[in-house]
Amino acid sequence: MSSSPAVSASVPAPAHPDSGKPWWKFAHVWLVLAGPVVVVIAGVITAIIAISDPDPVIDPDYYRNGIEINERLSEAQKSMVPAVTGRNHAVTPTQDLPSNR
Numbered sequence: 001m002s003s004s005p006a007v008s009a010s011v012p013a014p015a016h017p018d019s020g021k022p023w024w025k026f027a028h029v030w031l032v033l034a035g036p037v038v039v040v041i042a043g044v045i046t047a048i049i050a051i052s053d054p055d056p057v058i059d060p061d062y063y064r065n066g067i068e069i070n071e072r073l074s075e076a077q078k079s080m081v082p083a084v085t086g087r088n089h090a091v092t093p094t095q096d097l098p099s100n101r
Contacts, residue, residue: 023029059065 018026
């Protein structure tokens with residue numbers, strides 16, 4: 001048996017068509033960077049709005065005034081009880097109606 005040496009021709013691997021492009025020419029890079037960039041821009045816009053138009057400071061007596069208002073409202077609601085009761089039962093059918101014969 002004659003053994004011939006295996007001929008292995010070294011074939012160079014084909015070069016990738018995008019192997020020479022710089023990083024900013026790939027769409028995936030911009031897809032990955034777009035999310036954080038949008039969030040940073042939104043944060044800056046939110047900060048500008050918050051600084052330019054701050055909310056007013058709440059009056060220290062706000063809570064006490066609210067309690068007084070609620071007490072007055074509950075007194076007004078108590079005075080409306082007869083009217084509300086009458087309104088709620090205006091359509092209630094009465095029992096044992098006499099029949100007109």
